[in-house]
Amino acid sequence: MLMLFGGSFNPPHIGHRIIAEIAYDEFKPERFLIVPSKNPPHKSIDFIANFDKRFSWCERVFFEYYFEVSDIESKLPSPSYTIRTIEYLMNFDKNIYLLIGEDSFKNFHKWYKWEEIVKKVKLVVYPRYFEEKSPYSVDFEYIKLESPIVEISSTEIRQRIKKGKTVKGLIDDKIIEEVLKEYN
Known part of the structure; x- marks a missing residue:
């Protein structure tokens, strides 16, 4: 089984790390791919x-032996559509779990070829909100990851940096200086 955790990771933060660790512990995939998006179609x-x-x-940030950071999206056609990544990975493993946040899940019906995605993978959704019940409904199966709600986002980190506020503890110390320089 292969777990796919994609995103812009702009920048990767402690919330990404926590979710990845919880998903790894819950599913114990043979491969756990962290896939930064080369050219995300929904980002400026x-x-x-x-x-x-x-x-x-x-x-x-994802340095443990059980995580594998993949540059696959740099080799696939742009923009970076999840379905292309999944179809490529299916050449190596047909049992793929796609890990996404509840915020992304909320707009999943707007993803490129989303209907094909749900036919090819098992969707795992991690919570991002305090709501007991999601404000949307779907007609396909998904797995809700039991995890604490991580109230941090890459957008919030970039905004804090621009305002001169600390991000210590929100991003890994190994990358903090580079991230501050990039977004300041």
Whole structure:
């Protein structure tokens, strides 16, 4: 079984790390891929650090042997659609679990070829809100990851940096200086 955790990781933060650790512990996949998006179709290029930086940050944040940071999206056609990554990975493993946040899940019906995605993978959703029940309904199966709600986002980190506020403890010490320089 392969667990796929993709995102812009702009920058990767402690919340990403916590969710990955909980998902690994829950599912014990043979491979756990962290996949920074090369050219995310839903993000403005003006607000995103270049791929090589984000990839390097992820390598240092997700350093345990059971995580594998993959540059697959740098080799696939742009923009970085999840379905392309999944179809490529299915050449190696047909049992794929896709880990996404509840915030992304809320807009999942807007993803490129989302109907194909849910046919090819098992969707694992981690909570991002304090609501007991999600404010949306779906007609496909998904797994809700039992985990604490992590109230931090890459957007919030970038905003804190711009305002001169601390992000210590929110991002890994191994990358903090580079992240501050990038978004200041």
